[in-house]
Amino acid sequence: MDVHMTWKDLDVIVIGAGFSGILAVYKWAFESAASNARNGSEASGVRTPTLEQQLTAHSPPTSFYEAELHRDWREQFPTRLEMLKCFEHVDNHWEISTSFEFGASVARAGYSEASQRWTVSLEDGRRADARWLVPAVGSSSVINMPRIPGVNRFRGPIYHTAKWPLNAMDMRGKKVAVIGTGPSGVQVIQSVGKVAEAMTIYQRTPYLTLRKYSSPDRTAETLGMGPNDHREALQLGLQSSNGFNHALRDQDVLAVSAQEQNFYYKKRYLEGGWAFWMGGFRDLYQDLEANRDAYAFWAEQTRARIRGAAKRELLVPEIAALPFGVKRPCLEEDLYEVWISPTWRLSTLARSQSRTITETGICAYGQMIDFDAIILVTGFGDEASGPKSLNIRGRNGVALQDAWSEGVQSHLGISVNQFPNMFFLYGPQCPTLLVNSPAVVTVEVEWLCRIISDCQQAGISQLEATGESHQVWQQKMEEVWVKSLYHKFPRKNKKGSKMSKEERTWIGGLLLYREELESCLANGLEGFQDAGNMISTLVSEPSYVLVDGGLATADARLKRIAVGMHMLSMFLLIAVQANIASNEDALEPELTLWDQRGNVD
Numbered sequence: 001m002d003v004h005m006t007w008k009d010l011d012v013i014v015i016g017a018g019f020s021g022i023l024a025v026y027k028w029a030f031e032s033a034a035s036n037a038r039n040g041s042e043a044s045g046v047r048t049p050t051l052e053q054q055l056t057a058h059s060p061p062t063s064f065y066e067a068e069l070h071r072d073w074r075e076q077f078p079t080r081l082e083m084l085k086c087f088e089h090v091d092n093h094w095e096i097s098t099s100f101e102f103g104a105s106v107a108r109a110g111y112s113e114a115s116q117r118w119t120v121s122l123e124d125g126r127r128a129d130a131r132w133l134v135p136a137v138g139s140s141s142v143i144n145m146p147r148i149p150g151v152n153r154f155r156g157p158i159y160h161t162a163k164w165p166l167n168a169m170d171m172r173g174k175k176v177a178v179i180g181t182g183p184s185g186v187q188v189i190q191s192v193g194k195v196a197e198a199m200t201i202y203q204r205t206p207y208l209t210l211r212k213y214s215s216p217d218r219t220a221e222t223l224g225m226g227p228n229d230h231r232e233a234l235q236l237g238l239q240s241s242n243g244f245n246h247a248l249r250d251q252d253v254l255a256v257s258a259q260e261q262n263f264y265y266k267k268r269y270l271e272g273g274w275a276f277w278m279g280g281f282r283d284l285y286q287d288l289e290a291n292r293d294a295y296a297f298w299a300e301q302t303r304a305r306i307r308g309a310a311k312r313e314l315l316v317p318e319i320a321a322l323p324f325g326v327k328r329p330c331l332e333e334d335l336y337e338v339w340i341s342p343t344w345r346l347s348t349l350a351r352s353q354s355r356t357i358t359e360t361g362i363c364a365y366g367q368m369i370d371f372d373a374i375i376l377v378t379g380f381g382d383e384a385s386g387p388k389s390l391n392i393r394g395r396n397g398v399a400l401q402d403a404w405s406e407g408v409q410s411h412l413g414i415s416v417n418q419f420p421n422m423f424f425l426y427g428p429q430c431p432t433l434l435v436n437s438p439a440v441v442t443v444e445v446e447w448l449c450r451i452i453s454d455c456q457q458a459g460i461s462q463l464e465a466t467g468e469s470h471q472v473w474q475q476k477m478e479e480v481w482v483k484s485l486y487h488k489f490p491r492k493n494k495k496g497s498k499m500s501k502e503e504r505t506w507i508g509g510l511l512l513y514r515e516e517l518e519s520c521l522a523n524g525l526e527g528f529q530d531a532g533n534m535i536s537t538l539v540s541e542p543s544y545v546l547v548d549g550g551l552a553t554a555d556a557r558l559k560r561i562a563v564g565m566h567m568l569s570m571f572l573l574i575a576v577q578a579n580i581a582s583n584e585d586a587l588e589p590e591l592t593l594w595d596q597r598g599n600v601d
Contacts, residue, residue, distance in 0.1 A: 016136030241509035243439030394419035411465035469527030
């Protein structure tokens with residue numbers, strides 16, 4: 001008897017306490033009386049000064065598509081406090097926290113071919129044993145910390161926006177540095193920048209932004225949606241390519257007159273949110289000329305808000321660094337108004353590779369600036385960093401890190417050869433680009449519930465993606481990828497080199513992805529193999545059936561334990577531990593230096 005085996009003979013182990021982890025645990029027969037987890041205490045996840053979830057109007061705020069859960073939801077862009085209330089409401093309604101082990105950190109996970117089961121070991125020595133392993137740590141769970149020389153010498157606080165402490169320094173009257181850009185960077189500048197004495201921003205590329213609201217004078221637009229509206233939003237989202245209530249116009253931009261182009265652009269732009277990005281012309285991501293046309297319209301609207309030719313060109317250059325929309329636009333309210341305030345000014349245009357953190361500040365471009373606090377907006381590791389951080393070992397002890405050393409390989413962006421009975425949710429090679437994440441989570445969880453239920457009913461104890469399925473999925477991804485601007489303009493990865501294979505992902509949209517999942521089921525779990533050759537006994541039926549605005553699934557009454565380990569997203573009720581990935585080249589060598597109030601010379 002293994003005295004260290006805290007939880008034995010489980011059916012499923014879920015690693016992750018975010019949207020996908022919570023939804024998976026709830027869907028897998030939450031009614032089951034067997035529960036091998038203790039209650040967790042309330043805590044908070046990732047914290048930033050003005051953290052908001054960036055949604056599009058009339059999109060349900062979470063993947064928990066149940067009318068009752070959204071009855072009192074009103075904010076279009078909820079703050080962290082509002083999101084915490086939402087998750088607390090979800091927990092009160094579902095009592096989901098009783099199934100989670102909070103604050104646990106996974107040391108390793110190993111598969112035994114003899115028992116055809118997974119064993120997960122926690123850092124505190126406890127262990128769990130289950131038939132199925134579901135890493136649900138998502139694509140933004142491993143914090144990316146740049147290795148800047150001297151970072152440990154700084155006497156003041158250094159904060160990462162993905163892990164903002166409750167007792168953070170009050171930024172009023174302080175001199176603050178912001179390193180990096182991104183959605184949280186926009187929020188930091190708009191909030192901290194209004195109260196700080198001085199703010200210096202180090203960025204590698206200009207922000208690409210869209211107005212959050214349909215009108216500049218509206219700062220707290222509400223949804224005003226009832227339960228029936230949420231059901232309709234769910235149906236529309238799951239039946240769209242991007243998971244939002246937006247659809248690309250079924251015309252090429254150059255096929256219409258300039259007048260019609262401008263009218264349509266303006267209409268989408270004035271809607272606010274991501275309408276201009278998600279609802280443009282159909283060739284926005286395929287044709288460079290069409291993409292530049294959209295950027296030119298956006299740039300004209302945005303540059304009109306910026307005074308000063310030098311600032312205008314640096315903030316919104318006439319020629320974009322990347323095609324419009326290839327990098328997700330940030331939503332802003334008054335970013336440029338804050339940036340061009342009379343108390344702010346451009347202090348230097350120099351660029352240099354050299355940057356060093358000292359005891360009192362940052363030395364860059366040959367200039368030394370003192371700060372009271374430094375804020376890092378350097379985001380997360382690549383989409384594979386979450387699963388790879390779990391120290392997973394599959395058949396014959398092969399490590400997932402080694403299996404993916406030359407790039408990610410998967411079947412459908414969910415399963416991996418040599419790792420039987422393991423399915424990861426919202427990870428690399430699934431639709432993490434150009435699709436609303438809660439919609440993807442919903443589709444994947446529903447499909448996976450069906451897979452496990454069917455395997456249990458058929459007596460299949462070991463299910464594994466074939467090696468050939470990797471090549472098939474890679475080819476299907478490539479067919480879409482090579483036609484897009486993602487292929488023509490490779491992004492740089494976290495190390496500053498050309499985009500690696502593992503960063504490619506499915507960009508065919510949600511509908512085509514659902515078709516691939518359905519095809520797998522309809523063709524006898526195509527791309528999978530099992531130890532007993534029992535797949536042929538499965539009876540395939542459609543797995544997605546809309547019932548009263550929700551998705552019906554097979555009732556698999558499973559014992560489960562969900563280990564809340566990694567931080568999945570920016571607005572969680574559950575406290576989880578996030579790994580930190582160091583990266584000395586998290587920032588590109590060319591940096592633009594902005595300073596507020598005063599000359600840095």
